[in-house]
Amino acid sequence: MTEPLSDDVFPVQVEQTDVVFTGRVWNIRRDTFEYGDASITREYMDHTGxxxxxxxxxxxxxxxxxxxxxxxxxxxxxxxxxxxxxxxxxxxxxxxxxxxxxxxxxxxxxxxxxxxxxxxxxxxxxxxxxxxxxxxxxxxxxxxxxxxxxxxxxxxxxxxxxxxxxxxxxxxxxxxxxxxxxxxxxxxxxxxxxxxxxxxxxxxxxx
Structure with a gap:
């Protein structure tokens, strides 16, 4: 039987995190994290929700x-x-x-x-x-x-x-x-x- 559709919360090991831009409302954050066999760096808008x-x-x-x-x-x-x-x-x-x-x-x-x-x-x-x-x-x-x-x-x-x-x-x-x-x-x-x-x-x- 197929499982119901659901997103999975999937925590990873964050090796480094930095705020690279501080804005009036939101910041831009850069994370380096482990995923699979790789170390990946991504930048994203850090939002309050x-x-x-x-x-x-x-x-x-x-x-x-x-x-x-x-x-x-x-x-x-x-x-x-x-x-x-x-x-x-x-x-x-x-x-x-x-x-x-x-x-x-x-x-x-x-x-x-x-x-x-x-x-x-x-x-x-x-x-x-x-x-x-x-x-x-x-x-x-x-x-x-x-x-x-x-x-x-x-x-x-x-x-x-x-x-x-x-x-x-x-x-x-x-x-x-x-x-x-x-x-x-x-x-x-x-x-x-x-x-x-x-x-x-x-x-x-x-x-």
Missing amino acids: AVAILAIDEHDRVLLIKQYRHPIGSRDWEIPAGLLDIDGEGPLAAAKRELAEEVDLVASDWKLLCDFASSPGGSNEVIRVYLARGLKATKEAFARGEEEADIENRWVDLDEVVTAVLNRSLGNSILSIAALAAHASRARGWTSLGDAESPWTRHPKLR
């Missing part, structure tokens, strides 16, 4: 936000998300904070939707996406600056989001993966959703 939230209301509408992203020179549709950049803050707490800070919402029902690595060949960034329901407004609106100052919010039917992903009108990876995962999970009666407090074993810094 991130969380994202697919907030969905009682009508199966998803909350999307549009904001400017300088590397791609575009205002793209996304879902609320943010970095794990506060010491001691767990992923679920970070997701709750980001939902409040970006769109002034709190949720009473949190489930784990999916985990993924954004670019495993060049970054150790992993992203955890939560499904948030039971939504209501925060008591006060948060002040926002820089690229977040002119965020546009829109509630969109989940099926419409999936259609836009499939016809290539939307290109944000987190939004695309989250919408497709939610669409597939809904078709299975949401039975694939996980405990929001599930251990994040694929996060290289939280194992």
